[in-house]
Structures are given as structure tokens and as C-alpha cells.
Amino acid sequence: MNTAKITMSEQTAILVTGSTGQLGQSLKAIIDNYPQFHFVFANRSQLDLNQPDSITRYFEQHQFDVIINCAAHTAVDKAESEPELANQINHLAVKQLAECAKQHNAKLIHISTDYVFDGKSYRPYREDDTVAPQGVYGQTKLDGELSVQKILKNNAVIIRTSWVYSEYGNNFVKTMLKLGEERESLNVIFDQVGTPTYAKDLAIAIMEITGSTEFNKNDFDTQIMHFSNEGVCSWYDFSKAIFELSTISCDVSAIETKDYPTPAKRPHYSVLNKAKIKQTYRLTIPYWKDSLKQCLSALQDFEK
Numbered sequence: 001m002n003t004a005k006i007t008m009s010e011q012t013a014i015l016v017t018g019s020t021g022q023l024g025q026s027l028k029a030i031i032d033n034y035p036q037f038h039f040v041f042a043n044r045s046q047l048d049l050n051q052p053d054s055i056t057r058y059f060e061q062h063q064f065d066v067i068i069n070c071a072a073h074t075a076v077d078k079a080e081s082e083p084e085l086a087n088q089i090n091h092l093a094v095k096q097l098a099e100c101a102k103q104h105n106a107k108l109i110h111i112s113t114d115y116v117f118d119g120k121s122y123r124p125y126r127e128d129d130t131v132a133p134q135g136v137y138g139q140t141k142l143d144g145e146l147s148v149q150k151i152l153k154n155n156a157v158i159i160r161t162s163w164v165y166s167e168y169g170n171n172f173v174k175t176m177l178k179l180g181e182e183r184e185s186l187n188v189i190f191d192q193v194g195t196p197t198y199a200k201d202l203a204i205a206i207m208e209i210t211g212s213t214e215f216n217k218n219d220f221d222t223q224i225m226h227f228s229n230e231g232v233c234s235w236y237d238f239s240k241a242i243f244e245l246s247t248i249s250c251d252v253s254a255i256e257t258k259d260y261p262t263p264a265k266r267p268h269y270s271v272l273n274k275a276k277i278k279q280t281y282r283l284t285i286p287y288w289k290d291s292l293k294q295c296l297s298a299l300q301d302f303e304k
């Protein structure tokens with residue numbers, strides 16, 4: 001086995017896992033704005049989080065200053081029928097990444113989810129609110145968070161986000177655009193309330209954090225932070241905005257969660273309070289509808 005480490009230049013070396021996912025691709029799209037960093041994007045064939053040996057081997061051969069973990073088992077319903085795989089990717093592999101970060105003196109930015117909450121709150125969730133995941137995905141993501149906090153008392157930031165969409169991959173916005181073109185009417189859930197997150201905004205926030213004084217302090221305390229776009233909506237409101245902004249005429253009827261049963265339970269309310277991340281890193285976060293406009297226009301450019 002080749003144990004010689006591939007060393008990077010003088011720039012801060014950043015590893016992004018899950019490079020083919022929405023957030024991974026959104027980070028890739030903005031790297032030209034951050035010439036002070038050297039980025040390495042790893043896909044599943046380069047770093048398979050389902051293969052513990054692959055993770056060990058990878059970190060024997062590469063050295064990084066920062067690891068941004070965007071990889072995850074994100075199929076919320078599928079996770080209910082493949083809990084072991086979800087646990088491996090969202091928990092055990094995250095534990096191993098944290099151990100590698102510790103061993104190699106790298107800082108870690110790990111992405112987590114609003115699904116760690118049960119959705120019974122009446123006000124936006126703060127980072128220290130009680131967690132109570134409703135399904136396998138949320139539980140395995142929570143176990144990943146707990147591993148990071150246990151192994152890395154310092155030098156890690158866990159970012160919980162919600163309702164991620166982008167130009168890439170599969171997501172609610174792209175599904176609505178497709179269905180809106182095919183059908184005259186749709187039923188969409190109105191009793192799940194949260195905030196959409198444009199992956200590009202999250203990618204920019206991650207890079208602002210990476211370059212911040214706070215993150216570059218030696219041995220800062222590991223923190224959980226909440227990030228989504230600003231504002232609040234239901235999936236029904238979200239779909240109405242998608243159709244209005246893209247001038248698709250499709251009637252949308254508001255339905256209850258009970259009328260659209262899914263294998264995994266979803267939180268009824270998962271709005272995240274972002275005061276901590278805004279104050280700590282002096283971030284300005286766009287309103288969700290403004291970001292939706294941006295994404296829709298980027299999608300139009302893709303089609304040209």
C-alpha cells in the first residue's frame with residue numbers, strides 16, 4: 001500500500017465529500033471566488049463512506065486542513081427500510097471522519113438536519129433545544145452529530161439545515177417544475193412548515209465560515225449552528241411560489257400530511273433559529289423567495 005501522503009500547496013487544503021450531491025456541486029460552482037483555498041472534491045468512488053477501509057486508506061494518502069462533509073444517506077423514506085446503511089453513512093462513517101480529522105489535526109464542518117427535532121415546537125428551534133428524531137434518517141444524523149461532538153471537543157462546526165434545493169440532483173423545486181408542466185393540478189402538504197435552503201447560499205455560508213477569524217482560531221469549541229434561508233413557509237406555499245415565479249399555471253390544493261402517507265414521519269414544524277450563526281460569523285442570509293428566484297433563473301440558464 002502506498003502510504004506516502006500527497007501533500008498540498010501552501011494554501012489551506014479543503015476536502016469536500018459528497019461532491020456529486022446538491023451541496024457538493026454548489027460548493028464546486030463557487031470555488032473560483034476563494035483562491036486562497038485548495039479544494040479536493042471526493043465522490044463515492046474515491047471515498048466510499050460505506051467502506052471503512054476506504055476511509056482509512058484515503059486519509060493515509062491525503063492530508064487536509066479542513067474537511068467539509070456533504071455526503072450523507074439523504075433518502076429519508078428509504079432509510080426506514082435500510083437502517084444499517086443509513087447508520088453506516090450518517091453515523092459510523094462520520095465518527096470515522098471525526099477520528100481522521102483529530103488524528104490529522106484537521107478542522108471539520110459537518111452538515112446535519114432539522115430532522116433531529118420532533119417538530120412539536122411553537123417557535124424556531126435553537127441549537128440547544130431538545131432533540132427527538134422521528135425516523136431512521138433523523139436518528140442516524142443525530143448519532144453522527146453526537147460522535148463529532150464526542151471525538152472533536154474542538155475544531156468542528158456542525159451545521160443543521162433544512163429543505164435543501166438547488167439546480168443539481170433531485171429536489172422539491174425540480175419535482176414541482178416537472179409535475180407542473182405535466183399536470184393541471186397538484187395536491188401539496190400545508191401542515192409541514194419550515195424554511196427552504198438554497199444550496200448555493202449554504203455553500204457561500206460554509207466558505208465564509210471557513211475563512212472567518214472565529215474558525216481559524218486554534219482550538220475553538222465545537223459548535224452546532226442552524227442555517228436555512230430567512231422566512232417561513234409550508235410545502236404548499238413553496239409550491240405556489242415556484243409556480244408563480246416560473247409562470248407555470250398549475251392549480252395547487254392544500255392537503256394534510258395524513259392524506260399523503262410516507263414510510264418516514266416528518267416534523268410538522270422545523271423552522272430553525274439562525275441567530276447564532278449570523279452573530280458568530282456575521283452572516284447575512286437571503287429571504288427564501290429571493291433565493292428561489294435565483295435558483296429558477298439558474299435552472300433556465302442550464303436549459304439554454
Ligand SMILES: NC(=O)c1ccc[n+]([C@@H]2O[C@H](COP(=O)([O-])OP(=O)(O)OC[C@H]3O[C@@H](n4cnc5c(N)ncnc54)[C@H](OP(=O)(O)O)[C@@H]3O)[C@@H](O)[C@H]2O)c1
Nearest residue numbers: 018020021022023044048049050071072074111113161164
Ligand atoms: N436535501 C435536503 O433536503 C437536506 C435537508 C437537511 C439536511 N440535509 C443535509 O445536507 C447535506 C447535503 O445534502 P444534499 O442535499 O447535498 O444531499 P444529496 O444531494 O443527496 O447528496 C448526497 C451525497 O452523498 C453521497 N453519498 C451517499 N452515499 C455515499 C457513500 N457511501 N460514500 C460516499 N458518498 C456517498 C452521494 O453520492 P452519490 O451521488 O454517489 O449517491 C452524494 O454526493 C447532507 O448532510 C444532508 O443530510 C439535506
